[in-house]
Amino acid sequence: MHWHPSPGVTLNSQILAEACGCAESLGGVKDGRWKTSIFFYRAMTRDGAAGPAGQQGQQHPDLPRDLLGVALHERPGLYFSIVRVARLVLQADAAFPQVMEKLQSYKARVALNFEGFQYQLGDFCLRIGKCAPNNSESLRGIMMEVEYYSLSSIEKSRAIMEDFFDIWQETVAKKSLPGHFIHVESNFTEYGLSDQYSFQHTAVQYATCLQQLMATVRG
DSSP states (O other): OEEEEOTTOOOOHHHHHHHHHHHHHTTOEEEEEEEEEEEEEEEBBTTSOBSSTTTSSOBOTTSOSEEEEEEOTTOTTEEEEEETTTTEEEEEETTHHHHHHHHTSEEEEEEEEEEEEEEEETTEEEEEEEEEETTOOOOOEEEEEEEESSOOBHHHHHHHHHHHHHHHHHHHHTTTOSEEEEOOOOOGGGGTOOSBOOHHHHHHHHHHHHHHHHHHHHO
């Protein structure tokens, strides 16, 4: 879920603090910090530059122009690559970025971090945090990740998750904050992912959330 501010309202850290307060008011117990990073890669041209084909060199014809890299807090030994235009998600070793750098296939252009506090709430884990550029405190968005431990089937857990979201929205509404959380469901079947939830699903969800946050900022 990502935060959609009311028209004319600027994002601020107070909204993030209020969201964390909502988790605690529901009985959530703070369980440390978390951080997930997303990297925007651009395919290298044959002269070694990163940019659109024809600008500073010729792009390799077999490489998609843009690639997203996702480093999840829960799986520090893994790295996920997403090609959105082809609806592909790949799981690799954490050293994969270094391999791309040595092959001079892709160059990282921008890095964004999702980070904040984690809360344990019964069978749920809530991760509430901000989105900000690497090495910057500039707030680009606020989001929340919800994990349900008891079921791995997306369909079987759907009703439980929807009930939780309803309770969460009611709790946030009592704060009278200038905006609201929006849940945009990822289309996992487009990426060839099954009903059994995996970390690849999580990587796709972060890419979807980022896309929605960017649309909110542009809007």
